[in-house]
Amino acid sequence: MINISKIKFTSLSILSVVSIAIASILINTYVSKPVFLNIDLIEVPKLDINLSNNTDIKENQEIKKVETSFEYKIIGFIAGENESSVIVKKGNKEQVITLGSMLDKKYTLISVTRDEIVFQANDNLYKIKNLVGK
Secondary structure, eight states, rough: OOOOOHHHHHHHHHHOOOOOOOOHHHHHHHOOOOOOOOOOOOHHHHHHHHHHHHHHHHHOOOOOOOOOOOOEEEEEEESSSSSSSSEETTTTEEEEEEEEEETTTTTEEEEESSEEEEEEEEEEEEEEOTTTTO
């Protein structure tokens, strides 16, 4: 037969040990509380920036946008530090173009980033906005 007094004693012993452990953790937390120091605020000096030079530079640079008939649709890209490539599609034909390789013996892949893909044909650079996954 089950002795109820032994079960009560065992349960009470376990609860007592757990409560003593929790009480010791609480006391330890209270004793080792962090010390907060007062830190004075530091004033940051004002900087005067003259932006007139930047507008002069932009006006002097001649940026020429050229509309071209780039028949390929960009369907994927890998933009890495060492290895980058672009997946293009024309009709039902898909091609993977790596950095430095040519597309249609005309466009050379120069760079690939998340925002734009740059091809070069002769002396012209063609910057294509990267809309893959957006």
